Amino acid sequence: MATELEIFDPAQSIERVGGNKLLAIELFSMLLKELPGYLEKIRHHSQKGDTAGLKETIHSLNGSIAYCGVPALKAIARECETTINHGQPEEHNTIVEMVMDEIEHLLTFARENTLPLLFSSV
Numbered sequence: 690m691a692t693e694l695e696i697f698d699p700a701q702s703i704e705r706v707g708g709n710k711l712l713a714i715e716l717f718s719m720l721l722k723e724l725p726g727y728l729e730k731i732r733h734h735s736q737k738g739d740t741a742g743l744k745e746t747i748h749s750l751n752g753s754i755a756y757c758g759v760p761a762l763k764a765i766a767r768e769c770e771t772t773i774n775h776g777q778p779e780e781h782n783t784i785v786e787m788v789m790d791e792i793e794h795l796l797t798f799a800r801e802n803t804l805p806l807l808f809s810s811v
Contacts, residue, residue, distance in 0.1 A: 694761040696798045699808045702758025720757045735785045744773045762791045
């Protein structure tokens with residue numbers, strides 16, 4: 690991707706849930722708990738060549754991140770879903786790796802920061 694997107698944007702997260710900071714914190718917290726499972730499923734489906742399972746998991750991930758203010762993951766997950774939907778299997782591995790890398794970046798970022806601190810600037 691040509692532009693560098695933020696790993697996490699708390700203002701975007703709060704805006705997406707209609708200004709409810711507590712809801713934004715709750716949704717982001719839930720996402721962080723779900724991400725290791727997504728990572729495992731994506732890796733499994735990718736290794737097995739299970740395009741249908743991969744498609745379903747990436748679609749579900751896109752739903753989970755919709756309101757969480759994670760621009761970098763949202764962009765690459767959306768691109769991955771588009772790639773899978775348009776039947777370009779030769780591109781699946783690269784884009785799937787990018788999604789897994791971005792999930793890892795987000796998890797590392799969250800481990801290095803506390804939720805109250807992440808949302809304190811807004």
